[in-house]
Amino acid sequence: MPWWDLGSLSRLKNFSGLFQDVSSKKPEISAVNSDSFTPIDLPLIGHREDENKMQEVQLGSHTVRSHGMTVARTHMHDWVILMLLGLIVVILNVIHPFYRFVGKDMMTDLKYPLKSNTVPVWAIPMYAVALPIAIFFIVYFRRRDVYDLHHAILGLLFSVLITGVITDAIKDAVGRPRPDFFWRCFPDGKDVYDQLGNVVCHGKKSVIKEGHKSFPSGHTSWSFAGLGFLSLYLSGKIKVFDRKGHVAKLCIVFLPLLFASLVGVSRVDDYWHHWQDVFAGGLLGFIVASFCYLQFFPPPYHAQGWGPYAYFQVLEESRSVTQAATIVNGSNVQVTEARVENQEDETSIHGCMGLSLAHNSGSALEELESGRR
Structure with a gap:
């Protein structure tokens, strides 16, 4: 075989070896970079940023002054419905109820x-509405969470007014006489x-x-609607159902x-009422309070039962933004490292190719000189 064929064969072997080394190194670089920046294995800095963000929300980044109007505008339709319910309550109290037949044998x-x-009518909004709202403000001054304050007040008012509408509507439709009806008539x-x-009053x-x-009891239904909401x-x-066995917390809830x-x-x-009226009114008020409470808050036995749904939604959004920023920063670092590795590989490849070409060309010149001699 001629000498130039041998030289070409050796040069092809050297080039193929170099390209195999380079191709075997590149997948290792990409594998390392991709594994180090997966969303599951984020750096500790990202977790610390999430914790700091959580603390900022808890310490009062959403107050009445900063986000009060925004939250109120978001629930503007709810406040309109609330005023409509109040108007319906007034109308139901003005209209006449159904005058049921009352015979002489029923007068017993x-x-x-x-x-x-014993409990005047004017006292009902004081202990069923004003007292819970005062407690809501006490909690707000401690936590500075406008979502908790707004949703607690809105849920309480809905609980009381929906109960009032249902109670007064049933009162007017049933028209049951009170236990003292004889002396009224x-x-x-x-x-x-x-x-x-029939009686002629x-x-x-x-x-x-x-x-x-008489049916159902308005005092009882309003009381359980407002105080039942406060109990929930x-x-x-106070995390009554945290499975730590603090029975003393139940005393606060049952009060x-x-x-x-x-x-x-x-x-x-x-x-003023039969016992059936009181039982139905209390059941009605507490059921409505439970429904209204669960519209804004998780169940009390839930792990996140200490805050409203809106609070955790804001927390999740801030966490998602933080994670997205962390992933973007990680991808930028990945691209930068990959570019540096590629530059180093190209430098090594060109350097090896230069040495190989110089070595092969030197051996060819030596063979040519030896053949001439």
């Missing part, structure tokens, strides 16, 4: 004495009946009208429910 259970209210004690046996019209609104709110805030129950008992003691 309706001759209880006419007494005043016949203040002088002289009962009068028509040809069908000669008492004050407003008193008679109120005497047909407190159970979530509003106990007060609401005593209000219901007072309605029976005052002979």
Whole structure:
């Protein structure tokens, strides 16, 4: 074989060896870079940034002054519906209820004495609305979370007003006489009946009208709607169901429910309601309070039951932004390292190729000179 064929063969072997080394190194570089910046194995800096972001939200980055108007505008339609519910409550109290037939033989259970209210009507919004809102503000001044304050107030008002609409609507539709109906209808004690046996009342019209609104108890339903919502709110805030066995926390949660129950008992003691009215009113108020509470807050037994849904949504959005920034920074570092590695590989390749060419050309010159000699 001629000498130039041998030289060409040796040069091809050297080049193929060099390219095999280079091709075997590049996948190792990309594998290392891709594994070091996966979303699962993020750097510790990213986790620290998430924790710092969480602390910023907890320490009051969303206050009434900074985000109050934004939150209120987001729930503008809810506030409009709330005002509509208040108007409906007023209308239901103005219209006359259904005047049910009351015969003489039915008066046996309706001759209880006419007494005043132990719990006056004006006191209901004080303990069922104003007291819970005051507690909501106390929690806000400690946590500075406008989402918690806004949603707690909105949920409480919805709970009370929805309960009021349902209660007054049933009152007007049923028209059940109160236990003291006899003395409302016949203040002088002289009962009068028509040809069908129905009562012919000669008492004050407003008193008679109120005497047909026994079922269900409005005092009880409003009390359980407001204080029941407060009980659920407190159970979530103090983490009653954290499985640590702090039974003393239950006393705090049961206190509003106990007060609401005593209000219901007072309605029976005052002979304004039958026990069935009180039981139905309390059940109705607490069910509505539970539904309204779960619209804005996780269940109290949930691990995140101490905060509203909106709070965790903001926290998740901030965490997603932080993770996206971390991934972008990691990809930039990956590209930079890959470029540096590629430059180093190209330099080594060209250097090896230069040495190989110089070596092969030198051997060829030596063979040529030796052949001439």
